[in-house]
Amino acid sequence: MHWIAGQTVGAGGAGNVVFSSIPQTFTHLQVRIFGRGTTSFSAGLSAYVQVNGDTTAANYTVHGLFGEGSTVNPTFSLTAGTYSLQQVLGDSSAVAGTFGAAVFNILDYANTNKNKICKVLGGWDRNGGGRAAIGSGAWLSTAAIYQVLVATDGNLVEGTKIDIYGINHNPLATGA
Secondary structure: OOEEEEOOOOOEEEEEEOOOOOOOOOOEEEEEEEEOOOOOOOEEEEEEEEEEOOOOOOOOOEEEEEOOOOEEEOOOOOOOOOEEEEEEEEOOOOOOOOOOEEEEEEEEOOOOOOOOEEEEEEEEOOOOOOOOEEOOOOOOEOOOOOEEEEEEEEEEEOOEEEEEEEOOOOOOOOOO
């Protein structure tokens, strides 16, 4: 695994974070989000990853599950053409400083012979109750991914940290 780039949201927050000119030298991508949003929604906020500026909802499929305590719920929401993971980041009504985390694994991102698959895992502490979510989706395009936008409901708060990594199938490869 090789770090490609990272951004920490500064004072005043940000509507999204964009990683452009992603090198095409890796087998897979991993996007790691440690963050919180500004919108108040007591169940938590979604984490969204959009690729290559494609906002066409019909080009994405998403499904998943989230659980809290002994409750498990299916989730099939699609927002503005993105890979999404629902209710995994803290919102403005959460305990101060409560952040959530999500990891998006985008498989075979540079392969131009197939659609792109994404696996997602995340969660956050809802006042001691905890919430965990898993999901998967597809971007129905054979284009190589060269740009990734990360967002949530509302804005990302100051201190949100987002990193993108390249993963090589061959553990001895350098990726550079």
